[in-house]
Amino acid sequence: MARRLAIGLAVLLVCLPFVGVVTHAAFSQTPVESTAGTTAGHEATKVDYWPLLFVFALSTFIGIGVVARVSRLLHTPLMSITNAISAIAVVGSILVTGSDFPRDIRILGAVALFASMTNIVSGFLITNRMLKLFKQEPKEAQHK
Amino acid sequence: MARRLAIGLAVLLVCLPFVGVVTHAAFSQTPVESTAGTTAGHEATKVDYWPLLFVFALSTFIGIGVVARVSRLLHTPLMSITNAISAIAVVGSILVTGSDFPRDIRILGAVALFASMTNIVSGFLITNRMLKLFKQEPKEAQHK
């Protein structure tokens, strides 16, 4: 159970930031003021993070619900499509690369953008390629 | 199809406010600034409504997903529990009733609070009462 303990710790540590967010949130003395913050362009100092936490919680529920019902046949394509979707980091990368920031920052952004773009392209293409393979014989097709 | 048309119109009209929100949102000239607005106590003039729209969209998905999998046996209890849950209007009512508002406003609030409280109490109690009725015979209990 030394192991159980170890893993417990590990998991906790990985979740810690999120735990942190919430607890910090719940007990920070600073009154929360918020911001449009919707374009990375002009962000005010403080952000009202509660809506974000709501969005996070809700979409996790959706994710679990939806993925749990994915056909077993398609678990490999599932992995590659979520792969492509998680490349949504592209949004952040574009903002960092394209905005009027110092060059070194933007280089980081450009690399990130390249990496995410690679995932998007390869992820969706290979998923599609795999799905094309799944056929159903006509006879089966009827009584479906 | 005069009817189809009629209903179409009706549905549209009912949804209109929501369509309204979104389209208005999408094309309003006013730059959006936002607000803590999290306690009805002190709200700034403008609210960043996008998080709210996200929350709405996401929870609708969850709702549909969850309800669609409710056991047919329990559709009546389902109706009464959603009933109780929709009495969440109690939150608004409390704020209107309890805050330091002119008396007439607070009277409206009090009535609302009374109404929602009625729903909460009767809704949960009757649901529980109905669910208590659903039994399963031991023998069935095994091969479940």
Next chain:
Amino acid sequence: MMTNIVQFAYLLASILFIFALHFMNHPRTARKGVMAGVLGMTLAVLATWAQPAVIHHWWIVFAILAGFAVGYPLSRVPLTAVPQRTALSHAFGGLAAGLVGTAKFYLWLRNEPEMLTHFRMIAIIAEIILGFLTLTGSLMAAGKLQEVKWIPQRPVTYPGQNIVNIGMLVVAVILGAMLIFNPTGAAVWMFPVIIFLSLLFGVMLVIPIGGADMPTVISILNSYAGLSAVAMGFVLDNKLLIVAGALDGSSGLILSIIMCKAMNRSFTNVLFGAFGQVQQAKAGGEQKVYKAETIEGAAQVMEQAQLVVIVPGYGMAVAQAQHRTRELADQLHKRGITVKYAIHPVAGRMPGHMNVLLAEADVPYSDLVEMDEINGDMPQCDVALVIGANDVVNPAARHDKTSPIYGMPIIDADKARTVFAIKRSKNPGFAGIDNELYFADKTFMLFGDAKQVVGDLAKELSGGSGMH
């Protein structure tokens, strides 16, 4: 600090509500669902109450106590009255939403008109229109289900009705739109007008709808109530309201879709179909003959059976015959006869109606078989005992294109070797049409009140020793 704790509580509450509905997916876990719901609601109330802005605690206490005082009795109504109760509480829900919206509007109008942004105005208008039409609509529905004297059961129609109704709603919405663009101007008088129109629309919407369509109407109003809560959430910038409201809204929507499917009818037809008017044409079909049967006769036939399928309907609910039905089943069980209950999704007057009633009579839910499952076994069924069901076993739905219920999936009672049908009279069911099943050669009528007849059957089988 405070804000954060409150928000945290709201987040937890939202999650608890989701679980509340999730747990309803099986009777075994369902009661956990109630617990989750109660917990979430308590959290929400306390968190809100705890806010510094809230100072008039006595007002709150009294309102809450009043709520308990009325709510508790409302939760003790007999199960046959559940549909009415549900409708009634939708009315309350609509009322609450409407009032809060109104209060907020006037409050801001007086003190901080700058708060009345386009966005909030849209939300407020939506909230009051939905809230108040739900109020009156649900009251009408409750009345029809309770069969109150002065509310006509049968649809009330007049030419151009739909146009008028839609017209009203259009006007309300147009006024609303105008208000949105200058809420504080001279147009303020429109606000009460909108309220009035919504109230009126609620009544007008339900009047032309037949009593047995009320369940569908109720669930539609259910989702309106949910949407009005969502709107309130937009007004108050409160995410919990939005989540809970959305859950409610989608549940109402899905239930009404399920019902419409089970009746093979469209929303249009339900809302504007004036369904359930007595069909004059068919009323003249008196040449057809019913074969009545005696209790004794029926009992003897049943004794010989191996598989008896009981098809309960609205009649069983009206007659409160569920307990007697269970007794009858027990008698048959004693004789080693298998008894199943065939549950049509829209049997009775609300979804799952029969399940609750039979569960009340201690029928294990494993004996309650859904329509699609049982229809497979009907050919092997020796006796189908139809207790106060009519439309849901009307074969016309299968072949008679002219019938108003054509295409509605039914329980194939007519496929059983013998059919016994219990009803009081020769009157049609809610769809207002004759049921050829009753005239079939294999069918024998047992006229009388369901409770009475079923009780007698049970007694007969128990050799006169059954209680009554």
Next chain:
Amino acid sequence: MMTNIVQFAYLLASILFIFALHFMNHPRTARKGVMAGVLGMTLAVLATWAQPAVIHHWWIVFAILAGFAVGYPLSRVPLTAVPQRTALSHAFGGLAAGLVGTAKFYLWLRNEPEMLTHFRMIAIIAEIILGFLTLTGSLMAAGKLQEVKWIPQRPVTYPGQNIVNIGMLVVAVILGAMLIFNPTGAAVWMFPVIIFLSLLFGVMLVIPIGGADMPTVISILNSYAGLSAVAMGFVLDNKLLIVAGALDGSSGLILSIIMCKAMNRSFTNVLFGAFGQVQQAKAGGEQKVYKAETIEGAAQVMEQAQLVVIVPGYGMAVAQAQHRTRELADQLHKRGITVKYAIHPVAGRMPGHMNVLLAEADVPYSDLVEMDEINGDMPQCDVALVIGANDVVNPAARHDKTSPIYGMPIIDADKARTVFAIKRSKNPGFAGIDNELYFADKTFMLFGDAKQVVGDLAKELSGGSGMH
């Protein structure tokens, strides 16, 4: 105005992503899912790009083109290399998240340190730790799956390993915590240290894990990648990132849970179990004898069969034998023999691995039967043909409490009348244990490369006329 359109686009994109995953619930709709995903992603990219803040368009164009240049070839890899590719792209994902986090941190540090609120710092630290450990971890995983020379397949362990690893993570997190409370102070040097520790931890985490556990590791890293996207969303106050990230995170989580269940092992055991080391104790069991069989003999037996169940495993993947397998099945079909494929949830090296390979060989997915379904039919099965599967058909899992795979649900190949097992050698499978199935009386080994052997079988059945 702009803001609103962007937000609107993001909302649509979020919804499209949800549908993308939803459509994956059946092969028939799955490709719609890809469309939805592509659409959503395009929307997101365009909306972001369109923002006025974005001015250096050429940079973006070049980065995107480079992405295409690398991404396209990566999408053409042979299907047997899909696991590696997936791992590799998780590495890219982690890299992107880490870099954006780093960029944002230094940007704010220089220009607007007041932006580095506690909340944002927490999010940034989470983003970089998760991002960078995903990067190196996935690279290691990819290496092990690709069986790169200088990355050991078998777990590398040393005493106190877990302590060291956890220790590293602890330090990283502690440093992070300190940074959070004064990001701008002298402690800034900690930031690169944290990055370094995360990178190191990623490597250390994966080194002690055996090659065949990589799929589980990959999906765990998958959810980390998702979570880091979520963290980025918090940093940038961007809801779309949060939604997409959360979807990704939960999918990774669920897949790893499914796999662990299918192997009856805990996360702990996978991450810290150093599973798949060669068991010395068992290595000495050479007295047991294999009965080899000739192609001709096997072919004759099969001709007599009515039901043949093919159990594919990792070996089929390695040998690329799926097409030959299909040809063999065709030959059997010709003779009116029913052929089914028994798919174990963790056969091969990633979830659904066998399904994709066989689908590639034009096997209709209606012939791919899940473990639980097929096990019912195994007793009626005349011939079970095990093609490069080992652990997933090892009966020890059912009864031998000492076996490392004890309790793992298996395909009951041993219940078939006759078993033919194709493998190259007497080596154990990934679990590193002998498989008593191979020593059973009813079992006959066909030693050799799967592609070769299956091909020969097909040829034999087609009377020597099969191509090769």
